[in-house]
């Protein structure tokens with residue numbers, strides 16, 4: 001779709017020819033603004049997902065098409081995002097991001113990650129003949145780091161600090177080396193929002209969607225999709241969105257409950273994929289969440305670990321802790337008997 005970019009911090013506007021995902025004036029995060037409402041272009045089929053995305057010279061945008069399966073519990077469905085090529089929902093965003101990097105003529109992308117995003121960015125960069133430089137926090141999963149380096153040939157810098165520290169390093173590297181800054185930015189948000197569209201086609205009448213939250217790119221993207229579909233009248237009543245954080249890293253949950261701005265919190269959770277102390281899209285997501293009467297929940301380490309076991313026993317599939325945080329949260333929510341809830345199982349890299 002035709003689109004322009006706008007800075008969420010200073011309001012500066014850019015055309016689609018602008019070759020970056022951050023504002024050239026204030027370094028703020030950009031957002032994609034479509035010309036028209038994209039949801040009119042969605043016919044419910046997998047192939048039409050690509051039509052909802054920012055126009056690109058290179059992309060046919062083949063993404064998504066993951067299964068929605070009934071859980072053992074009445075009223076709960078599971079969206080199996082670990083069926084994506086690199087076993088997490090991140091692929092939906094990487095497809096868009098790497099297509100744009102290629103279109104703009106970049107030979108290298110730089111990305112900070114807690115693990116899965118790096119995995120995915122490195123995979124798609126390699127397929128497109130682009131070098132990937134990854135900045136990853138020292139507390140990230142070692143097996144993920146080994147795979148990113150050995151399977152996808154990415155350059156890796158381990159950062160002595162958390163994701164927020166790694167993000168700063170990737171930003172500076174991209175600026176210095178003129179690499180494309182990839183990660184939790186606008187093009188990824190657009191790709192990841194397609195999960196919402198898919199769920200709406202797979203389960204009309206869904207009442208609640210539960211998603212794990214790290215940087216809140218997924219949550220804010222899905223809320224954006226929800227607003228698009230509601231504004232165009234494609235759906236009558238949007239499902240309630242519920243964000244889930246680990247109790248040992250819950251900056252958004254605290255801000256949501258106290259109605260105060262998000263404060264950085266040192267991550268202490270073993271769910272490495274959602275160990276983010278200050279979510280990039282946090283304030284944006286909270287604003288939309290309040291407007292749409294959504295909510296935030298937190299889950300303990302024990303609850304996620306128990307859910308990981310249960311998921312393996314019931315489905316024969318290994319999911320990571322962050323991946324099943326949504327199902328663990330569902331058990332704590334007292335949803336009405338008539339609810340039709342979807343828990344997004346986001347990733348399976350352990």
Ligand SMILES: Cc1ncc(COP(=O)(O)O)c(C=O)c1O
Pocket residue numbers: 088114115116117184212213214215216217218219273274320322323346347348
């Ligand atoms: C498996 C998994 N679940 C959830 C998340 C959280 O997504 P977001 O950072 O968009 O909030 C991530 C992020 O890396 C992830 O890898």
